[in-house]
Amino acid sequence: MHELAGEKVLMRIHIGESDRHGGKPLYMEILELLRARKLAGATVFRGAMSYGSSKVLHTDAIEVMSLNLPIIVECVDSDENIRRLLPELDGMIPGGLITLERAEVILYRPHQSGAA
Numbered sequence: 001m002h003e004l005a006g007e008k009v010l011m012r013i014h015i016g017e018s019d020r021h022g023g024k025p026l027y028m029e030i031l032e033l034l035r036a037r038k039l040a041g042a043t044v045f046r047g048a049m050s051y052g053s054s055k056v057l058h059t060d061a062i063e064v065m066s067l068n069l070p071i072i073v074e075c076v077d078s079d080e081n082i083r084r085l086l087p088e089l090d091g092m093i094p095g096g097l098i099t100l101e102r103a104e105v106i107l108y109r110p111h112q113s114g115a116a
Helices: 026-036 079-092
Strands: 006-016 042-046 070-077 097-105
Touching: 006 026, 006 079, 026 042, 026 070, 026 079, 070 079, 079 097
Parallel strands: none
Antiparallel strands: 006 070, 006 097, 042 070
């Protein structure tokens, strides 16, 4: 099992839902890369509204319907494992934001089947 307790790094990748890499949605390609490199785990979130360096507003509001909602991919792992991926991610991401911050991991374990 992947040992994760203690001080680790939280990486957040901010991209757009319509971003693509290799013909697939970029967030799926990022998740596949993180999994292939055996990082502890990752989650993809779809945001309701955002703007970035272009200052273009992206929203899920019907009256301003956007086809490029914000996507955030989060991953927690060791500093070494995260930083090893940064050059690959840089080559995949045409525009967006990647942030790193310290995170103290308290619990990391798989779900137990049949546990009450």
